[in-house]
Amino acid sequence: MANRYLAYHFILNSLFSFSHWSSIVSDDVSLRALSLIHYFPFYLLNTPFLYFYVRAILTEKKIIRGWDYLHFIPFILIVVNILPYSFHSWAFKLDLSEKIHQNSRAIYQVYFPLVSFSFYFIFRSVISFCYLVFASLILHKAIQQGKLKSALVLKKWLQVYLILGLIFNLSLIAFSTHSYFVNDFMIVLMEQGRGRSVASIIMFGLMVSIYFFPSVLYGLQEKSGESLLDVIKLNEEIATTSKTFELNKLRLTQVEKQLEVYLAEKKFLIPGFAMSDLVKDISTPEHVLTYYFNNYKGITFLKWKNQLRIEEAVNLLKAGEAETNTLESVGKACGYKSRSNFIQAFKAQTGESPSVYLKKLS
Template sequence: MEQVEIGRFYLYWTENNIISCMGIIFPLFGIFTSFLLIYYFSSLNKSNGYLALFFLICNWIVLIYFGLHYTKDPFWEGICFVHWLPLSYLVGPCLFYYVKTTISGNHKLDKVDFLHLLPAILVGINCLPFTLLPFNDKAKIAHEIINVTEKYDLDFLFISFGSILISRTLHLLFYCILSIGYFVIYSKRTKDQIGILSTNHTMLKRWIYLLCAIQVIISSNSFLHMLTVVGIRFDFESESYAQIFTSKNHYFGIAGGGFFLQNIFLFLFPKILFGNISYNPAKQNLLNDFKSIIPKKRNQIENDPEIDIEITYYLESNPYLRKDFSLAQMAFDLKITERDLSYYFNVKQQTTFSQWRKKHRINYAIEQLNLGVSQKFTLEAVSSSAGFASRSKFIDAFKEQVGVTPSKYIKSLENK
């Protein structure tokens, strides 16, 4: 009998230590990953800012859930209860912002994009009757609900506690579908307009699909768990269903494990982690991907014949057509320091990088106009396909290089 009790104690101790490890170390590792993304956040890929925020919120939510359900401390329960609910409504928008800015190359959000933050704001306002209570009162209420009654009923303004718990999972699931849909539609539109996709497209597709798949698993599991939390039962509900989805350990294992795995998977995509979306043919060797971030040492770069060959090969994929193409990106892809590459343009080419990029974009636009694309697409579509951020900038650059506006150039082609 004593051995049985010791065995039960051992299992209890082991299970709780595993949960403590997952609840503290795993999200801390994820938060560290978020700061890695911010550390490598540069002009190479500013979309990583949204990805870092996405990772930070995900792992912070795991810490909150651990503090709420496993510390058994009224102080931490009071801190973690309700106050952070709006965060759950930011996970989906951050994922969508990351996908949108990455695939479109435009890192600035439109005014309409800020509407995605509206649910989080409404939930924050809705919870004000509770959040404005004295802390001691909040701690007592939290402890009572979590450890005694398990009835998630509170006086909110216009949305019930149960509705928030369920809708936040559906909210995340919606944004997973929206993100994948945007990726597919924008990729098809780009292919139709330009005729090609960047060589990093397959890698991006795998990463985004993997990220969304993890969120679908987490949100689906969370949805079923929250139904049991708010007391919704099904007539066909089996005993095994009830045992699985009423278990906090099961929910925490799926959610915490899923968020932890996405932190690990990020390191399998080093070009995402380091902010480099290369335009060179994708390498299948993971070690080569890590090596690609190390610049080569160059001596007398203005007399280096290899750099001309490398740039000629590099330009075959038309990297300058991407709106966010920069000196930093080109230096990263060619494994040359920005200083050396800038020196190359200034000394050997007798121009600046900006002027060089503009020249190639206009030459590309001229080729497209000569092929008659103006009969199928608008001038704005042509300017966008050439990498220009706006129609006006395209017109100014075109007139500066060619001597006439694009419209006059098109008319001259029609008169031939």
């Protein structure tokens, strides 16, 4: 599902690039009439889908549900806003697009019932900037928690991509605001190329950045020192294995037995314990463990680790550990670096805080 969000994001970015080129650069009046205003709502979806992608791969929230649909309100609002233009005749759109191509101020002849063109043009970039900030905060938190220790390529690409996205939208905000105040509170789209060139270069960088990270683009499993052909061969083997149910079942049963023995050592209680540690300790490829947790057990590695740690914490509380030590020390004994993380994980699994649970035991 996460990869679908990323695909939607790039499709929408491509649509924006095409519409931008059609509206401003192209001499084809039909393309300009088709792209000029109709693409407005779709611009408001590209960064939300990037945010959903980052959230899906770095947190427990994998799918869009419930309150998440509120993220689509700006899109719906702008769809309603451009309906008067959409219902105009094709001849009207051709004529208007030619006028706007000659003088961008002509766009203010279009009736927008809910949101003015200037407001939309500036705040679409503000909204996108906010989503990129939220995605960056999720990434920063994941890095602090050590979730990306075994996914350095993904970490580097996300850092590069989010930084470029923030710069891109900041440049659009600066360009739009400057244009608004120096042109009698109107945004002029063709200011002799100023602003647009910078934004276009950064957009190009965004679009091509992922091609420098094939493991993210194609989901490849790779190790340092491997050639691209070795990586592709390995992933073809993984794909073949995943289609063979009997082989998968045998391999997954082996992994389960390995984990049963491994759990006796309780290394999951070590602070900072990550998937990379498990890969190394039981000599099992990460893609096998990921498939085991996500597809066979129906649980993420992070949730599996937290369940084991909270089970240990419950045992310590029942054994009277909290009578001689603080709840904070119990949390640290179970691998949590801070009291708040321990309480949050405990409540997520048991439905109540450690202190409430402890009271019930007394």
